[in-house]
Amino acid sequence: QVFLSGDWYYNDHVWTFGAEYEEFDVFNLFVGSSTGRFRFNSFDQIVNRTGRVEYANAISNNVNDAASAWGYEKYSYFLQDTWTVTPNFEVTLGFRLEEFSQDDRPVFNQQVFSDYGVRNDVNVDGNKLFMPRLGFRWTPLDRTVVTGGLGIFAGGDPKVWISNAFQPATVFAAQSNLTNLDPRVIPSVLIDTVSNGTPVVIDSIDPDFRTPNDLKASLRWDQGFDMQFGGLDLGTDYTFTAQYLYSRVREGFLWTNLAQTDLPAAQPTGVAPDGRPIYADLDALRINNLTQLGNFDGGSSHTISLSLAKRWENGFDAEFSYARQNIEDTTEGTSSRGISNWRGIVAVDRNNPSARTSPFQIEDAFKLSIGYEKAFFGDYKTRFDLFGQAYSGTPYTYTFDVSNTNSLFGRAGQGEGPFDNSPLYIPSPGVDPSVVYSSGFDTQAFFDFVAREGIETGKIHEVNSKSSRWIRQWDLRIQQELPGIPGMDKIFGDNKLKLVLDVDNLGNLLNSKWGNFYNGPGNNQQPNVQADLVTRADVAANGIDGATALTGDAARIACSTQDACVYRFNDFTDRASSSLSPAQSVYRIRIGIRYDF
Numbered sequence: 102q103v104f105l106s107g108d109w110y111y112n113d114h115v116w117t118f119g120a121e122y123e124e125f126d127v128f129n130l131f132v133g134s135s136t137g138r139f140r141f142n143s144f145d146q147i148v149n150r151t152g153r154v155e156y157a158n159a160i161s162n163n164v165n166d167a168a169s170a171w172g173y174e175k176y177s178y179f180l181q182d183t184w185t186v187t188p189n190f191e192v193t194l195g196f197r198l199e200e201f202s203q204d205d206r207p208v209f210n211q212q213v214f215s216d217y218g219v220r221n222d223v224n225v226d227g228n229k230l231f232m233p234r235l236g237f238r239w240t241p242l243d244r245t246v247v248t249g250g251l252g253i254f255a256g257g258d259p260k261v262w263i264s265n266a267f268q269p270a271t272v273f274a275a276q277s278n279l280t281n282l283d284p285r286v287i288p289s290v291l292i293d294t295v296s297n298g299t300p301v302v303i304d305s306i307d308p309d310f311r312t313p314n315d316l317k318a319s320l321r322w323d324q325g326f327d328m329q330f331g332g333l334d335l336g337t338d339y340t341f342t343a344q345y346l347y348s349r350v351r352e353g354f355l356w357t358n359l360a361q362t363d364l365p366a367a368q369p370t371g372v373a374p375d376g377r378p379i380y381a382d383l384d385a386l387r388i389n390n391l392t393q394l395g396n397f398d399g400g401s402s403h404t405i406s407l408s409l410a411k412r413w414e415n416g417f418d419a420e421f422s423y424a425r426q427n428i429e430d431t432t433e434g435t436s437s438r439g440i441s442n443w444r445g446i447v448a449v450d451r452n453n454p455s456a457r458t459s460p461f462q463i464e465d466a467f468k469l470s471i472g473y474e475k476a477f478f479g480d481y482k483t484r485f486d487l488f489g490q491a492y493s494g495t496p497y498t499y500t501f502d503v504s505n506t507n508s509l510f511g512r513a514g515q516g517e518g519p520f521d522n523s524p525l526y527i528p529s530p531g532v533d534p535s536v537v538y539s540s541g542f543d544t545q546a547f548f549d550f551v552a553r554e555g556i557e558t559g560k561i562h563e564v565n566s567k568s569s570r571w572i573r574q575w576d577l578r579i580q581q582e583l584p585g586i587p588g589m590d591k592i593f594g595d596n597k598l599k600l601v602l603d604v605d606n607l608g609n610l611l612n613s614k615w616g617n618f619y620n621g622p623g624n625n626q627q628p629n630v631q632a633d634l635v636t637r638a639d640v641a642a643n644g645i646d647g648a649t650a651l652t653g654d655a656a657r658i659a660c661s662t663q664d665a666c667v668y669r670f671n672d673f674t675d676r677a678s679s680s681l682s683p684a685q686s687v688y689r690i691r692i693g694i695r696y697d698f
Contacts, residue, residue: 117354152280175201196232249318270303272300334525338411342410366388407424419469430460465492470488500525546673569619
């Protein structure tokens with residue numbers, strides 16, 4: 102990496118210019134299932150060493166041959182003018198241009214081109230991103246500062262996600278009911294299957310893929326003031342800060358499983374009773390995945406924060422702040438693998454997701470810090486800091502509880518099980534044309550739950566519309582200055598030791614019932630209804646309990662129209678939306694020593 106920068110001063114302008122060169126090479130040895138994925142459906146299977154094994158590798162069965170090796174070069178250029186318009190008004194205007202150069206390409210696969218009509222040897226060569234930016238700083242009064250800015254920003258290079266497309270083609274093998282299993286040893290039957298198989302590509306890059314980037318804007322107001330009202334004197338030199346941050350995704354990361362959307366063998370899609378699509382069960386059809394990395398636009402975030410700070414001459418200081426967020430995301434992007442990122446999307450239609458509340462949103466957050474500093478022992482200062490925070494819980498969604506044999510809306514291939522991330526359809530009380538209830542379903546408990554949670558009925562549950570419990574916690578830090586190391590002042594000059602005591606979760610130290618930390622549902626989804634799809638004709642002919650569940654790929658074929666099938670709700674579990682985290686609900690005490698010179 103090489104970075105060059107310079108400044109040119111001309112009248113009221115400061116021109117900053119430069120360039121950056123980055124060369125990146127990677128050898129990624131991660132190959133999913135290359136060490137085997139052993140599945141046991143019961144404790145007895147573990148004891149008896151029987152189960153299902155999934156394995157993927159290059160036909161040589163040498164994982165190094167399946168590793169992705171590639172690289173790129175990135176050229177960046179920037180120019181900025183900082184213009185002092187008046188002594189109290191400054192404007193900054195500039196741009197940054199980034200361009201990728203790449204000779205490496207994924208190995209072209211003719212089978213992918215024949216099946217899908219797309220090339221899998223796309224790279225990021227020639228990908229350019231122009232990022233103009235504007236900022237200002239205005240000081241209209243002695244203790245008033247207003248700053249703001251607007252521009253386009255890229256958030257780092259997608260090295261790992263691009264790397265997936267450069268992985269050589271592999272062979273996937275799986276077999277159930279294997280015996281004498283040893284998780285340290287891949288069964289020979291699977292090794293032979295891979296050796297004699299035809300390698301397939303499972304990841305690709307959209308030819309129209311562009312460097313992900315956001316439009317960002319900010320506005321901040323810092324105001325110093327006094328709190329003196331006639332005979333009432335509450336002190337001087339308070340600092341109030343108000344800030345607004347805005348961001349909109351121009352081009353984000355999007356994963357699509359082309360095997361479900363573009364492959365003729367996986368068509369047509371079915372239609373669920375609530376109108377959502379039913380895609381092919383690729384695993385049941387023994388069709389491999391082809392995940393494509395592309396872009397989406399849409400989704401925004403708004404953050405407002407307010408703070409008030411004050412430092413007193415007697416050694417006390419305090420700051421109080423509040424922040425509110427409204428953040429939308431389209432994809433989570435929490436995995437390194439393309440197929441896992443696709444499977445992890447919580448959406449009505451995973452292949453066509455839309456912007457919704459982000460799982461990372463903290464809607465409300467309050468923070469308070471109180472400090473006191475005084476030299477109790479000569480010139481050596483003692484400082485106490487108490488930090489308190491309270492913030493809303495994480496968003497989550499009520500979802501269908503699905504399984505490998507009953508994925509409801511389609512499933513990935515190559516043994517990739519479905520996640521419980523399909524939002525639950527909430528039927529209307531009484532008769533709902535989209536739902537029937539088996540004799541074992543507790544209808545009363547379910548609708549009591551719906552009423553208690555205030556969930557809208559007759560529609561699909563809105564993604565991430567619920568929130569787990571609030572979190573409240575206090576922390577304490579005590580710092581004590583001590584004399585430095587004798588004789589070291591001749592080398593370093595003034596030097597001191599500092600003893601630091603940290604107490605995390607002070608409330609729990611004072612009372613074991615305080616300071617509890619609660620986690621929201623795992624992966625921001627709460628599966629609480631097990632259901633299957635059945636045809637209306639089957640229900641009419643054989644009754645609700647007698648109708649045959651449409652498992653595997655059967656639902657896609659049978660549910661050709663929205664009126665063809667209904668949901669059969671079989672089981673309801675009223676799970677808690679928040680669970681106590683023992684590890685985070687206890688106090689921790691740390692003692693450290695620091696040397697300052």
